Each structure stands twice: as C-alpha cells, then as structure tokens.
Amino acid sequence: MQVVYSEYRGSKKLKHVGSAHTDEDLALLRAKAQEIIEGEQQSLDLGIDVTPAGAGSKQSPLAVTGERAGYLIDAITGAYRALGFDAATDHDSVFADLVMARLVQPGSKLDSVETLAEIGVASASYATIKRRLLSYAEPGFRDRLTAASAAHAGIGPGVMVLFDVTTLYFETDEADDFRKPGFSKERRLEPQITVGLLADASGFPLAVGAFEGNLAETRTMLPMLERFAGTYNVDDITVVADAGMFSDGNKKAIVDAGLHYILGVRTPDVPYPLQAWRKANPEAEYTDGQIWSTADRSGRGPDGVPHSITYYQYSWDRARRTLKGISEQVDKAEKAVAGKIAIKRNRFVDLKAPKKQVNWALVEKNRALAGVKGYQTSRVDLTAEQVISAYRQLLKIEKTFRMSKSDLKARPIYHHTRQSIEAHLTVVMAAMAVGHLLEQRSGLSIKRLVRTLKRYRTFELTIAGQTVHAASPVPTEIADLIDRLNAPDLPH
Known part of the structure; x- marks a missing residue:
C-alpha cells in the first residue's frame, strides 16, 4: 500500500x-x-x-449527485454581463446559454443542450431553443447587441472601424435567393453567403451582416456602415478596409454619406512621387520606413484642401520577402521557357510573344515596386504615420474572423433558411465578442482557456443522508488566471 x-x-x-x-x-x-x-x-x-x-464483499462507491465546471461558467457569464449583453437581450437565458455552448463546444442546437449539461448547466429544451431561435434574427434584437458592443468599445464621434468580409459555404448543390454561388474566399463551388464584419481598432466585433453569396464585396460595406451609424447615432466614422472593398463609386458613396475611409491601394506601376524622387536621387537607395505622398488630382474642396491623399511607404522587410518571391518565380519562368518544366501559372512567362519568353520588363517593374505599399484616405487631417498605423489594425479583424471560423465554427451547417442563418450569426457574433473579452482578460486563446478551466469542477456528494460539497484542487497558476478573469476591465 x-x-x-x-x-x-x-x-x-x-x-x-x-x-x-x-x-x-x-x-x-x-x-x-x-x-x-x-x-x-x-x-x-x-x-x-x-x-x-x-x-x-464489495463497498459501494459514493454517489456524485451534482457536478459543475464553475470557474468556466463564471468566466463566460461574467464577460457576457460585462459586455451588457444580459441587459441588451432582456435577460434572455436561452440566448445566453447558446452563446456559452458556442464557446465551450460549437455544435448543433441539440448538441448545445448536451454541451451545457456536461459542464453542469441545465439549459432549455431543444423544442424551446427551436421556438426562440428565430427571434434572434430580428433587426431590433441584433441592433441592441450592436449598441451594447459599441458602448463597451467606447464608440464615439471620430471613431475608426475595421471592415472585412468572408464567405461561408453550404454542403448542397441547390441554391436559393440567399445561398448563391459566387466568388469564394475558400475557392469553393457550392452555394454560399457573404458575411461582413465591423470591428473596432482592437478587433472587437461590433456588428455582423449577412448578404447573398453572389453580392460583390464592395456592395456590403455601405449598408452595414449606415445601419451601424443609425443604431448608435454616430455620424463621424472612418472605415478602414482593404483595396478590394472599394470601387470608385463606393468611395464616392461613403464620402457622400458623410463618412471617411482609409484603404490599402494597389500599385500596378511605380507611383509618380517615387519616379520624381528617383529622378532627383538616381544613386540613392530607399530607406526603411521612407514615405512619399500625393494629393488627389481629381480636385480640391472650396478651401483648397484635397479630397484625398495617398501615401506610399517603403519597408525593407516587405521588400526582402517580395524580392525573394520574384526570384523564385523568375527561376521557374526560365525553366518553363527552356522546356524543363511545364508551364502552369507564372506571370513572368509571356505567352503572347511569337515565341514564349520571360517578360523581363514586368520582372523589372515588380522589382522596382518591391517593398512599396500604398494607403489612401479621405482623412486629410491625419498624418501619414496615423493613416498607416490605422490600416495595419486590419490584421486584428482578420484574427477575429479566423476565431469565428475555427474556434467558434461559424459556418451554419445545420441552418437552411435565411432567418435561421441570421439567427445563428447573431449567436456567433455575441460569442466572438465574449471570446474577445476573455482572451484580453486571460492572455490565452479561447480554445485553450476553455480546455484549461473545464478541468476544475465542483461536486456534490450524498453521504449518510448529508450533502457534501467538494472541489478539484486549483493550482496557483490557475488561481492567478481566475483572478485575472474576475478583475475589472480597464477602459477600452
């Protein structure tokens, strides 16, 4: 023994x-x-x-009459209430349970009941969840969640919001008025929907919108911005997005709506200010972080201020990575022209020439542009550094989208009608917000946090007619984690 x-x-x-x-x-x-x-x-x-x-003889084991992952439940519930979602949903316990289940173990409506039971939460029945779900697609319900998120983020006049879109596909060949084949981020051929996400500068989700699968990305932004501005009564918004989100008409519509934009721009040719600098400094090399600017040539306002400014910045690290990629592509292009390898996709192979050859003019142009990135904005009052810094925050909304697709499994596998799909996305958006806050508090990914706290439980045992409470021992590092989760949040 x-x-x-x-x-x-x-x-x-x-x-x-x-x-x-x-x-x-x-x-x-x-x-x-x-x-x-x-x-x-x-x-x-x-x-x-x-x-x-x-x-x-055999001794009977003690019966466990109750078990609960209390630390995990309290962490999620605390973040949910801190965001104001409890009040925004009029204390809807079914919605709160669906958000918790989405964070703990994403699955179907029926799976959510089992997931919650496994951590010690008695949720509503499957029939009740089905009956209540469609109400979460109502615009008023979603607007209240958006208002609560915006209040937590401290949204006010002059706010900068990040915008991005993704696509979610359905494993079916039958399209309808909502689920339609279109340009897929995942290069799928199945019917899909387009999902737009607005977030603050930290990547905290503010609003989600669902659109037809074949709708152009440029047509998703303005409706979401206008609805967000109306919901929270903010008319001074600067949207930060990638170049693919903007067409000339889109930029004009945003400015006409009284909004502003910051976007990355494609540079197919060496920009004029770089050409002028190179002409004046033929022997000089670009320096890391060097910036050039050019005002909008289409006109200026009555006060002489240009409608927009485009900044170009050189990054040594970006140039290094780009030049390495160009060298690899040129090497493949030369082998393809020599007949050593098959021609697949290579932009440096000129197939239109009488005899296939390497397009050296295009190679040199791309090398001249290596390391240069363009940023355009209607906020002419901001410095170049402020504009570039704002654009770089887009990495955070990309991280939020990755969390929604991987950890929260946002793809609506078990939903088929537009109303149920939008209700599902409402739950996912709330889960993204709660997960974002928990990650900020803990310093851990939501997946790791759930896996860690799920192990520490409280138990109820009945011994000789008496109820005895027991708990898993909590190591010091887990106790510190729990303290961080329960600490009051700093101003956002």
Whole structure:
C-alpha cells in the first residue's frame, strides 16, 4: 500500500506504507495510511462506517449527485454581463446559454443542450431553443447587441472601424435567393453567403451582416456602415478596409454619406512621387520606413484642401520577402521557357510573344515596386504615420474572423433558411465578442482557456443522508488566471 502525495506529468510523489497478506493486515495498513493523509488534522465524523469490508464483499462507491465546471461558467457569464449583453437581450437565458455552448463546444442546437449539461448547466429544451431561435434574427434584437458592443468599445464621434468580409459555404448543390454561388474566399463551388464584419481598432466585433453569396464585396460595406451609424447615432466614422472593398463609386458613396475611409491601394506601376524622387536621387537607395505622398488630382474642396491623399511607404522587410518571391518565380519562368518544366501559372512567362519568353520588363517593374505599399484616405487631417498605423489594425479583424471560423465554427451547417442563418450569426457574433473579452482578460486563446478551466469542477456528494460539497484542487497558476478573469476591465 502506498500514499500518493501528488502527480505531475506522470511523475508521482508517494510514501510506501507496507504490504498486507491478510484482511487484518490490510485493515491496519489502511488505518496507518489514513493517519498519514490526515496528518495533524482531525477527521470529520459523518457517521459513515469506514470499517474495511470483509472478504468477498464489495463497498459501494459514493454517489456524485451534482457536478459543475464553475470557474468556466463564471468566466463566460461574467464577460457576457460585462459586455451588457444580459441587459441588451432582456435577460434572455436561452440566448445566453447558446452563446456559452458556442464557446465551450460549437455544435448543433441539440448538441448545445448536451454541451451545457456536461459542464453542469441545465439549459432549455431543444423544442424551446427551436421556438426562440428565430427571434434572434430580428433587426431590433441584433441592433441592441450592436449598441451594447459599441458602448463597451467606447464608440464615439471620430471613431475608426475595421471592415472585412468572408464567405461561408453550404454542403448542397441547390441554391436559393440567399445561398448563391459566387466568388469564394475558400475557392469553393457550392452555394454560399457573404458575411461582413465591423470591428473596432482592437478587433472587437461590433456588428455582423449577412448578404447573398453572389453580392460583390464592395456592395456590403455601405449598408452595414449606415445601419451601424443609425443604431448608435454616430455620424463621424472612418472605415478602414482593404483595396478590394472599394470601387470608385463606393468611395464616392461613403464620402457622400458623410463618412471617411482609409484603404490599402494597389500599385500596378511605380507611383509618380517615387519616379520624381528617383529622378532627383538616381544613386540613392530607399530607406526603411521612407514615405512619399500625393494629393488627389481629381480636385480640391472650396478651401483648397484635397479630397484625398495617398501615401506610399517603403519597408525593407516587405521588400526582402517580395524580392525573394520574384526570384523564385523568375527561376521557374526560365525553366518553363527552356522546356524543363511545364508551364502552369507564372506571370513572368509571356505567352503572347511569337515565341514564349520571360517578360523581363514586368520582372523589372515588380522589382522596382518591391517593398512599396500604398494607403489612401479621405482623412486629410491625419498624418501619414496615423493613416498607416490605422490600416495595419486590419490584421486584428482578420484574427477575429479566423476565431469565428475555427474556434467558434461559424459556418451554419445545420441552418437552411435565411432567418435561421441570421439567427445563428447573431449567436456567433455575441460569442466572438465574449471570446474577445476573455482572451484580453486571460492572455490565452479561447480554445485553450476553455480546455484549461473545464478541468476544475465542483461536486456534490450524498453521504449518510448529508450533502457534501467538494472541489478539484486549483493550482496557483490557475488561481492567478481566475483572478485575472474576475478583475475589472480597464477602459477600452
């Protein structure tokens, strides 16, 4: 018989008590082991017969009448309330449970009931969830969540919001008025929907919108911005987005709506300010972080201020990566022209020439542009550094989208009608917001946080007619994590 003091990664600390050959010897060793375990502590007398069972008999195990992953439940519930979602949904417990289930283990409506039961939450029935789900697609319900998110993020006049879109496909060949084939981010051919996401500068989600699968990305932005501005009564918004989100008409519509934009621009040719600089400095090299600017040539306002400004910045690291890629493509192009490898897709192979050849003019143009990135904005009051810094925040909304697709499994597998799909996305958006706050508080990914806290549980046992509460021991580092989750949030 041995007493185990601790166990960590397969390594045990233990004390050998002795060996028994008879029931009497075994009883003595058990008593000695109990004394070692209790040490100087007194035993709690619960009126239980702890006399060793005789030969051939079996002792019944203690019955666990209740089990709960309390630390995990409290962390999610605390973040949900801190965001104001409890009040925004009029204390809708069914919606709160669906958000919790989405964070713990994404799945179907029926799966959510089992997921919550597994961590000790008695949720509504499957029938109740089905009945209540469609109400979460109502514009008013979603607008209240958007308002709560905006309030938490401290949205006010002059706010910058990030915008991006993704596509979610359906495993079906039958399209309808909502699920339609279109340009897929995942290069799928199945019917899909287009999902737009507005986030603040930290990547915290503010609003989500669902659109037909074949709708151009440029046509998703303005409706979401206008609805967001109307919901939260903010008319001074600067949207930060990638170049693919903007057409000339889109930019004009945003400016006409009284909004502003910051976007990345494609540079197919060497921009004029770089050409002028190179002409004036033929022997000089670009310096890391060097910036050039050019005002909008289409006109200026009545006060002489240009409608927009485009900044170009050179990055040594970006140039290094780009030049490496160009060299690899040129090497493949030369082999393809020589007939050593098959021609697949290579932009430097000129197939229109009388004889296939490497397009060296295009190679040199791309090398001249290596490391140069363009940024255009209607916020002419901002410095170049402020504009570029704002654009770089788009990485955070991309991270938010990745979390929604991977950890939260946003793709609506079990939904087929537009109303149920939009209800599902409402749950996902709320889960993204709660997950974002939990990640900020803990410093862990939501997936790792759930996996960590799920292990530490409280139990209820019935012993001799009495209810006894027990809990998994909490290591110091987990106690520190729990303290961080319960600490008040700093201003956003």
